[in-house]
Amino acid sequence: MMSEANANRIGNFDWDSRLAHRTQRMKSSVIRELLKLTTQPNIISFAGGLPAPELFPLREFDEACHYILQTAGQIALQYSPTEGFPPLKGYLAEVMSKYGIQVEADNILMVSGSQQGLDLLGKLFIDRDDCIVCSRPTYLGALQAWNAYEGHFYTVPLDDDGMVVEEIVPILKNGHRPRMVYVLPNFHNPAGTTLPLDRRERLVEIAREYDLVLIEDDPYGELRFEGDDITPIFRMAPERTIYMSTFSKTLAPGIRLAWVVAPKPLIAKLVQAKQGADLHTGTLVQMVTDDICQRGFLKQHVKKLRTVYKNRRDAMVDAIDEHWPEESRYTCPAGGLFLWARTPEQINTRDFLEDAVEAKVAYVPGFAFYPGEQGGEHFMRLNFSNASEEMINEGIFRLGKAMKNKLTKAG
């Protein structure tokens, strides 16, 4: 037996050898680590996916908290059903119906942010080495959630119209049977692209032919700046599609509130998974959010967000045009929070991050959005929702200057 004194040396205990196999695939998110940079003074950060805090409806939250605690406090602070707060689910079913997703409250599970939706789907669908199809690049949080279940990502390329869905077919013809196909149809994170109707139809066709499950992750759909909404995939293939959205971008991310829409038999399995994961999502935040929504606040608020974010996108696009080297390219997203920019060939965005931080600007280098972190070396994701137009112009200017310096040195 070890001596007391020796055993108490906490630092020497070998935790690594005790961890499950899956932990080898788990690591800290590049973005979460980058967010720590943003606490440095004077950094202009385009790195996070943070909504504009000055637009948070503080008064509405304050009033709703007061109202709920006054009128239903004993319910709001108590345990509640795993499925979620029924009136809020009823509200969502109604709103989504207008958006083309015909469902009942019982098709909805409230979750603690979309990230939890991804985690629960991983828990339900992924055995070690199972195949998942996604675009390259794709949403970092999905990689993080599903790496923990040791899924294997098979990727298809992405062009200006988003995922090249036809490229799923060769993967299937190679004999792979994906547990799910992960799609970000609107204002893709990080690429800013939107999947046109014909690609959605072709995706559904492929899914039916090969009997695939589709995950439609739609956190930004409401934040469309221009053009018309495109039919959700769920509407075209409700039997095999799991749809997800969130209050994080329309109301506030700090309440951690999102929802999953699925056929009822699958909702029952998701409920079991969620019981084991966190029993239920906070009662108070669900009731407060429900109160804010039932008062009809959201529609008008989202209109305001669209205007502000559109102006910021325009500011970013204009600044890139003005300040960046000639060879730079970018998508011009029709909504959402992100712009995906391509730097000149001489600049590797992973290495260049050091120069950027020295110039007091932060972004997420492209590699972070590729399974295995292979690819995207000349891309960066730029968030335009969190900084003012002036700051955006200044930050893009600084990035451009740092790039030009690098090119001059390289040349």
Added chain:
Amino acid sequence: MMSEANANRIGNFDWDSRLAHRTQRMKSSVIRELLKLTTQPNIISFAGGLPAPELFPLREFDEACHYILQTAGQIALQYSPTEGFPPLKGYLAEVMSKYGIQVEADNILMVSGSQQGLDLLGKLFIDRDDCIVCSRPTYLGALQAWNAYEGHFYTVPLDDDGMVVEEIVPILKNGHRPRMVYVLPNFHNPAGTTLPLDRRERLVEIAREYDLVLIEDDPYGELRFEGDDITPIFRMAPERTIYMSTFSKTLAPGIRLAWVVAPKPLIAKLVQAKQGADLHTGTLVQMVTDDICQRGFLKQHVKKLRTVYKNRRDAMVDAIDEHWPEESRYTCPAGGLFLWARTPEQINTRDFLEDAVEAKVAYVPGFAFYPGEQGGEHFMRLNFSNASEEMINEGIFRLGKAMKNKLTKAG
């Protein structure tokens, strides 16, 4: 390819065949299903683990929500670090130090309820078929969380002093190497027992000899009605113990807020797991809770809870003595929320639940707390925190009457 009409028949899609292997072990919690019973009119429910809602500090929550949204609303509604809100972690580190657990804020991870702590530990430690040691009976939520990682439970019996820790040794001598030993030291759920100091010391001795990780789950420690606090296991073996506690029983469960204490290298792994699971716990609820705590409210509030819950425990014990058949037995817990009662041999608590619900009373049958649901057929868990003394007396009377009816028929 399927026809459009056929494919749209949502009900016919075969979800079961697509689910991961682990889902075979996942099922809905007996308690969550029972909680649905409690919505029936006139049911007296001893089934949940619900705190007394009339003691929720509604005014304090109302004031704190208002204060936080007024003074720091833009932070409270924004994304925040996975690790948790630093001032709240600082507060907890200080409070726990007084309780004998010497840690810094960096040893703490805020989680979305203790259930999430259990889930994250499962994710970090359990590969399929890995051995976990726990008492029989044990906490249902731990079984639910760890079944999803396909852990295998090896159980040791429990007597009036809690887990018979000596019985861990034969399991180890049989060659099993548990990934963790799960312990509920204070006012065990469901058994109401408290592990005395000598058993804690022996447990630590065994853990050091066989190099084991200990999970000390302590949701009820603050709710001690009588006697002195017993040294936490974490204090005796900080190098190998992971300690968990929660605000659910002292403040409110509807905010879903708990914490995990562990050596820093393990906190880093837990943070990675939590990033993938839900990014972070709600910012608003953490800041509101911090505000309530920093004002020194909790200490005095917990004192009140202790008095009320002690009276309710006494009411339940007295009522059992008065109304139940002679052969009934129970533990008299020195704190917490639960009483573990043994019925006469002729009564199987799984079958008897139907009689109870007919008599408008609910409890959780013992089998629910046994891995594999084998055992506990003459036990039931009775919660005494949620009903008034009058209701407790009435409910216990009804149960006693139903038992006597059953015995008469059987006899």
